[in-house]
Amino acid sequence: MPSGDAQAQPVARAIGPHAEDRTRILTIATNRVGTSGLDVGFERSALEEIVRQAQVSPRTAQRIWPTHDDFVYDLFSEIANQTRRDLTDTETLVATWGFLSSRLNDLRSPEGRRSIMLDVVRTAAEQNLEEVTQSLGWRSYASLALTILSRPDSPGRASVLAALRNSELVFIDTMEMFYRNILATVGYRLKEEFHNDYHPFVVATAAVVEGLGITRTTVPEIVHSHFQRPGETGQNSWSLVSLAFVGVIEAFVEPDPDYEPEEAIARLSGGVDVTPSPAENPQGY
Numbered sequence: 001m002p003s004g005d006a007q008a009q010p011v012a013r014a015i016g017p018h019a020e021d022r023t024r025i026l027t028i029a030t031n032r033v034g035t036s037g038l039d040v041g042f043e044r045s046a047l048e049e050i051v052r053q054a055q056v057s058p059r060t061a062q063r064i065w066p067t068h069d070d071f072v073y074d075l076f077s078e079i080a081n082q083t084r085r086d087l088t089d090t091e092t093l094v095a096t097w098g099f100l101s102s103r104l105n106d107l108r109s110p111e112g113r114r115s116i117m118l119d120v121v122r123t124a125a126e127q128n129l130e131e132v133t134q135s136l137g138w139r140s141y142a143s144l145a146l147t148i149l150s151r152p153d154s155p156g157r158a159s160v161l162a163a164l165r166n167s168e169l170v171f172i173d174t175m176e177m178f179y180r181n182i183l184a185t186v187g188y189r190l191k192e193e194f195h196n197d198y199h200p201f202v203v204a205t206a207a208v209v210e211g212l213g214i215t216r217t218t219v220p221e222i223v224h225s226h227f228q229r230p231g232e233t234g235q236n237s238w239s240l241v242s243l244a245f246v247g248v249i250e251a252f253v254e255p256d257p258d259y260e261p262e263e264a265i266a267r268l269s270g271g272v273d274v275t276p277s278p279a280e281n282p283q284g285y
Contacts, residue, residue, distance in 0.1 A: 022064050024054040026078045033079060034136045044068055073156030079144050080163035082137070092128045093178055096120055100185060101268050107261045113187040114255075118246065120186075122238055125209070125245040133213030141167075142214065175202045185268065187259035190252060201252045208244045 028050045047068065051061045065071035099120060106112030132138050145164060151157045176198040183189060190196055216223040226237045 018060055018064050021054065021056045021060055022074075025050055025056060025061065025064075026075060028053055029075050030078055030082060033075070033140050047071055069154075069156055073154075073160055076144055076148060076156075076160040077163040079140055080160060080167050091131055092124050095127070096124050096182065097268075099123070100182075104265050104268060107186065107264055110187070110255060113259075113261075117186050117188065117249070120182075121245050121249060122236060122242045125242040126239045129209050129212060129239075129241045132209055133216065138210075138213070142210065171206075172199055172202045175206070179205075183253060184256070184259075185264045187256050187261065187264070188253045189256040191254050194252060201248070204248045204252070205245060208241060208248060212241050212244065 029047075032046070032050070047061075048058070051058060061071075065074060100107075100116065103112075103116050103119075106116050144160075148157060148160050148164070179198055179202060190198065190201065194200065212223050223240055225240050227240075227243065229236055229238050
Protein backbone atom coordinates (compact mmCIF):
# COMPACT_ATOMS: atom_id res chain seq x y z
CA MET A 1 0.00 0.00 0.00
CA PRO A 2 1.40 3.47 -0.84
CA SER A 3 2.67 5.49 2.11
CA GLY A 4 -0.07 8.09 1.63
CA ASP A 5 -2.73 5.41 2.10
CA ALA A 6 -0.88 4.09 5.14
CA GLN A 7 -1.15 7.48 6.83
CA ALA A 8 -4.81 7.97 5.96
CA GLN A 9 -6.26 5.47 8.44
CA PRO A 10 -4.90 7.06 11.68
CA VAL A 11 -5.92 10.52 10.44
CA ALA A 12 -9.44 9.27 9.76
CA ARG A 13 -9.62 7.84 13.28
CA ALA A 14 -8.41 11.14 14.72
CA ILE A 15 -11.35 13.05 13.25
CA GLY A 16 -13.98 10.29 13.18
CA PRO A 17 -17.05 9.78 15.39
CA HIS A 18 -14.96 8.23 18.18
CA ALA A 19 -12.08 10.73 18.06
CA GLU A 20 -12.41 11.71 21.74
CA ASP A 21 -12.47 8.08 22.88
CA ARG A 22 -9.40 7.35 20.77
CA THR A 23 -7.58 10.35 22.26
CA ARG A 24 -8.35 9.29 25.85
CA ILE A 25 -7.15 5.75 25.25
CA LEU A 26 -3.97 6.80 23.45
CA THR A 27 -3.17 9.39 26.13
CA ILE A 28 -3.31 6.73 28.84
CA ALA A 29 -1.33 4.29 26.67
CA THR A 30 1.45 6.76 25.84
CA ASN A 31 1.74 7.72 29.51
CA ARG A 32 2.19 4.04 30.36
CA VAL A 33 4.83 3.66 27.69
CA GLY A 34 6.70 6.54 29.29
CA THR A 35 6.96 4.63 32.56
CA SER A 36 6.77 0.98 31.54
CA GLY A 37 8.29 0.82 28.05
CA LEU A 38 6.88 -0.29 24.73
CA ASP A 39 5.70 -3.70 26.00
CA VAL A 40 2.39 -2.04 26.83
CA GLY A 41 1.56 -2.12 23.14
CA PHE A 42 1.90 -5.88 22.72
CA GLU A 43 -0.40 -7.22 25.43
CA ARG A 44 -4.14 -7.52 24.78
CA SER A 45 -4.78 -7.48 28.51
CA ALA A 46 -3.01 -4.12 28.78
CA LEU A 47 -5.24 -2.67 26.08
CA GLU A 48 -8.36 -3.98 27.83
CA GLU A 49 -7.25 -2.37 31.08
CA ILE A 50 -6.51 0.94 29.34
CA VAL A 51 -9.93 0.91 27.67
CA ARG A 52 -11.60 0.41 31.05
CA GLN A 53 -9.54 3.19 32.60
CA ALA A 54 -10.55 5.52 29.76
CA GLN A 55 -14.20 4.62 30.42
CA VAL A 56 -14.69 3.51 26.84
CA SER A 57 -16.75 0.44 25.98
CA PRO A 58 -14.92 -2.56 24.47
CA ARG A 59 -17.27 -2.40 21.48
CA THR A 60 -16.30 1.22 20.77
CA ALA A 61 -12.60 0.37 21.12
CA GLN A 62 -13.03 -2.43 18.61
CA ARG A 63 -14.69 -0.05 16.17
CA ILE A 64 -11.69 2.28 16.48
CA TRP A 65 -9.15 -0.56 16.17
CA PRO A 66 -10.67 -3.68 14.55
CA THR A 67 -7.53 -5.69 15.40
CA HIS A 68 -4.96 -5.53 18.17
CA ASP A 69 -2.26 -4.72 15.61
CA ASP A 70 -4.28 -1.69 14.52
CA PHE A 71 -4.05 -0.35 18.08
CA VAL A 72 -0.33 -1.13 18.33
CA TYR A 73 0.50 0.75 15.13
CA ASP A 74 -1.71 3.68 16.07
CA LEU A 75 0.02 3.85 19.45
CA PHE A 76 3.44 3.66 17.81
CA SER A 77 2.52 6.51 15.46
CA GLU A 78 1.38 8.60 18.42
CA ILE A 79 4.68 7.96 20.22
CA ALA A 80 6.62 8.97 17.11
CA ASN A 81 4.65 12.19 16.81
CA GLN A 82 5.02 13.19 20.46
CA THR A 83 8.45 12.18 21.65
CA ARG A 84 11.02 13.21 19.04
CA ARG A 85 10.87 16.79 20.27
CA ASP A 86 12.55 15.58 23.49
CA LEU A 87 15.82 15.63 21.58
CA THR A 88 15.45 19.37 21.05
CA ASP A 89 17.32 20.07 24.26
CA THR A 90 16.27 23.68 24.79
CA GLU A 91 18.04 23.85 28.15
CA THR A 92 21.41 23.24 26.51
CA LEU A 93 20.62 25.59 23.61
CA VAL A 94 19.71 28.47 25.91
CA ALA A 95 22.82 27.84 28.05
CA THR A 96 24.94 28.01 24.89
CA TRP A 97 23.68 31.48 24.03
CA GLY A 98 24.28 32.60 27.60
CA PHE A 99 27.86 31.35 27.39
CA LEU A 100 28.48 33.28 24.17
CA SER A 101 27.19 36.46 25.77
CA SER A 102 29.88 36.09 28.45
CA ARG A 103 32.68 35.84 25.87
CA LEU A 104 31.95 38.80 23.60
CA ASN A 105 35.52 40.10 23.42
CA ASP A 106 36.79 36.73 22.20
CA LEU A 107 34.64 37.08 19.10
CA ARG A 108 36.98 39.79 17.82
CA SER A 109 39.85 37.44 16.91
CA PRO A 110 40.08 34.15 14.97
CA GLU A 111 41.88 32.53 17.91
CA GLY A 112 39.23 33.70 20.34
CA ARG A 113 36.41 32.44 18.12
CA ARG A 114 37.97 29.00 17.83
CA SER A 115 38.48 28.92 21.59
CA ILE A 116 34.80 29.76 22.11
CA MET A 117 33.65 27.08 19.68
CA LEU A 118 35.76 24.41 21.37
CA ASP A 119 34.66 25.47 24.85
CA VAL A 120 31.00 25.41 23.80
CA VAL A 121 31.34 21.93 22.34
CA ARG A 122 33.35 20.62 25.29
CA THR A 123 30.69 21.59 27.80
CA ALA A 124 27.45 21.50 25.80
CA ALA A 125 27.94 18.07 24.16
CA GLU A 126 28.31 16.34 27.50
CA GLN A 127 25.33 18.18 28.98
CA ASN A 128 23.27 17.33 25.91
CA LEU A 129 24.12 13.63 26.24
CA GLU A 130 22.88 13.63 29.83
CA GLU A 131 19.73 15.67 29.19
CA VAL A 132 18.63 13.74 26.11
CA THR A 133 19.42 10.15 27.07
CA GLN A 134 17.82 10.46 30.49
CA SER A 135 14.56 11.54 28.87
CA LEU A 136 11.85 8.86 28.97
CA GLY A 137 10.52 10.26 25.72
CA TRP A 138 13.83 9.71 23.96
CA ARG A 139 14.07 6.16 25.27
CA SER A 140 10.64 5.36 23.91
CA TYR A 141 11.48 6.96 20.58
CA ALA A 142 14.79 5.13 20.25
CA SER A 143 13.17 1.81 21.17
CA LEU A 144 10.38 2.40 18.67
CA ALA A 145 12.77 3.26 15.85
CA LEU A 146 14.50 -0.10 16.36
CA THR A 147 11.41 -2.15 17.17
CA ILE A 148 9.43 -1.14 14.08
CA LEU A 149 12.14 -2.49 11.78
CA SER A 150 11.50 -6.01 13.10
CA ARG A 151 7.78 -5.84 12.30
CA PRO A 152 6.54 -7.39 9.04
CA ASP A 153 5.67 -5.16 6.09
CA SER A 154 2.12 -3.85 6.43
CA PRO A 155 0.15 -0.62 6.10
CA GLY A 156 0.50 -0.14 9.87
CA ARG A 157 4.27 -0.47 9.74
CA ALA A 158 4.40 1.98 6.83
CA SER A 159 2.28 4.43 8.80
CA VAL A 160 4.63 4.30 11.80
CA LEU A 161 7.69 4.74 9.58
CA ALA A 162 6.02 7.77 7.98
CA ALA A 163 5.33 9.24 11.43
CA LEU A 164 8.94 8.64 12.47
CA ARG A 165 10.18 10.32 9.30
CA ASN A 166 7.93 13.35 9.74
CA SER A 167 8.95 13.71 13.37
CA GLU A 168 12.62 13.41 12.47
CA LEU A 169 12.32 16.12 9.82
CA VAL A 170 10.72 18.51 12.32
CA PHE A 171 13.64 17.94 14.69
CA ILE A 172 16.17 18.45 11.88
CA ASP A 173 14.54 21.73 10.82
CA THR A 174 14.52 23.01 14.41
CA MET A 175 18.18 22.18 14.96
CA GLU A 176 19.12 23.60 11.54
CA MET A 177 17.84 26.99 12.69
CA PHE A 178 19.95 26.77 15.86
CA TYR A 179 23.16 25.73 14.09
CA ARG A 180 22.78 28.32 11.35
CA ASN A 181 22.53 31.04 13.99
CA ILE A 182 25.22 29.85 16.33
CA LEU A 183 27.82 29.14 13.65
CA ALA A 184 27.25 32.56 12.09
CA THR A 185 27.57 34.16 15.54
CA VAL A 186 30.97 32.59 16.28
CA GLY A 187 32.34 33.19 12.76
CA TYR A 188 31.97 29.79 11.12
CA ARG A 189 30.06 28.46 8.12
CA LEU A 190 29.47 25.15 6.37
CA LYS A 191 32.20 24.11 3.97
CA GLU A 192 31.46 24.80 0.34
CA GLU A 193 30.97 21.14 -0.62
CA PHE A 194 27.82 20.95 1.53
CA HIS A 195 26.08 23.68 -0.53
CA ASN A 196 24.63 25.38 2.56
CA ASP A 197 22.59 22.26 3.38
CA TYR A 198 22.64 21.81 7.16
CA HIS A 199 20.61 18.60 7.21
CA PRO A 200 23.57 16.17 6.96
CA PHE A 201 25.39 18.16 9.64
CA VAL A 202 22.40 18.04 12.02
CA VAL A 203 21.93 14.31 11.46
CA ALA A 204 25.61 13.60 12.08
CA THR A 205 25.74 15.58 15.34
CA ALA A 206 22.52 13.98 16.59
CA ALA A 207 23.88 10.55 15.73
CA VAL A 208 26.88 11.16 17.98
CA VAL A 209 24.69 11.88 21.00
CA GLU A 210 22.11 9.19 20.33
CA GLY A 211 24.66 6.53 19.39
CA LEU A 212 26.71 7.10 22.53
CA GLY A 213 23.49 7.22 24.55
CA ILE A 214 22.63 3.71 23.37
CA THR A 215 26.19 2.43 23.77
CA ARG A 216 26.31 3.76 27.31
CA THR A 217 23.84 1.08 28.41
CA THR A 218 26.41 -1.66 27.76
CA VAL A 219 29.86 -0.05 28.13
CA PRO A 220 29.33 3.03 30.31
CA GLU A 221 32.94 3.01 31.49
CA ILE A 222 34.07 3.72 27.91
CA VAL A 223 31.39 6.26 27.06
CA HIS A 224 32.16 8.19 30.24
CA SER A 225 35.91 8.25 29.54
CA HIS A 226 37.65 11.61 29.81
CA PHE A 227 40.91 12.71 28.20
CA GLN A 228 43.27 15.55 28.97
CA ARG A 229 43.99 17.83 26.03
CA PRO A 230 45.93 21.11 25.92
CA GLY A 231 43.86 24.27 25.67
CA GLU A 232 44.27 28.03 25.69
CA THR A 233 44.46 28.09 29.49
CA GLY A 234 46.20 24.79 30.16
CA GLN A 235 44.92 21.22 30.23
CA ASN A 236 41.22 20.66 29.63
CA SER A 237 39.23 17.51 30.33
CA TRP A 238 37.35 16.24 27.28
CA SER A 239 34.60 13.63 27.35
CA LEU A 240 34.23 11.07 24.59
CA VAL A 241 31.03 12.70 23.32
CA SER A 242 32.75 16.09 23.17
CA LEU A 243 35.66 14.70 21.16
CA ALA A 244 33.31 12.96 18.74
CA PHE A 245 31.21 16.13 18.41
CA VAL A 246 34.28 18.21 17.59
CA GLY A 247 35.25 15.66 14.94
CA VAL A 248 31.89 16.12 13.20
CA ILE A 249 32.07 19.90 13.44
CA GLU A 250 35.56 20.08 11.99
CA ALA A 251 34.50 17.82 9.12
CA PHE A 252 31.61 20.14 8.21
CA VAL A 253 32.52 23.73 9.10
CA GLU A 254 35.25 26.29 8.45
CA PRO A 255 35.97 29.90 9.46
CA ASP A 256 33.85 32.45 7.61
CA PRO A 257 36.14 34.98 5.84
CA ASP A 258 33.30 37.50 5.65
CA TYR A 259 32.53 37.42 9.38
CA GLU A 260 31.77 40.77 11.04
CA PRO A 261 32.43 40.40 14.79
CA GLU A 262 30.89 43.73 15.78
CA GLU A 263 27.60 42.77 14.16
CA ALA A 264 27.54 39.47 16.08
CA ILE A 265 28.45 41.24 19.33
CA ALA A 266 25.61 43.73 18.80
CA ARG A 267 23.12 40.92 18.30
CA LEU A 268 24.23 39.11 21.45
CA SER A 269 24.34 42.32 23.47
CA GLY A 270 20.80 43.11 22.37
CA GLY A 271 19.52 39.83 23.71
CA VAL A 272 18.29 38.55 20.35
CA ASP A 273 16.43 35.28 20.88
CA VAL A 274 17.48 32.87 18.14
CA THR A 275 16.64 29.66 19.98
CA PRO A 276 13.62 27.45 19.13
CA SER A 277 10.37 29.06 20.26
CA PRO A 278 7.90 27.39 22.67
CA ALA A 279 5.58 26.80 19.72
CA GLU A 280 8.25 24.66 18.08
CA ASN A 281 9.11 22.88 21.31
CA PRO A 282 5.89 22.68 23.39
CA GLN A 283 7.55 20.80 26.24
CA GLY A 284 10.08 23.60 26.76
CA TYR A 285 12.62 20.85 27.42
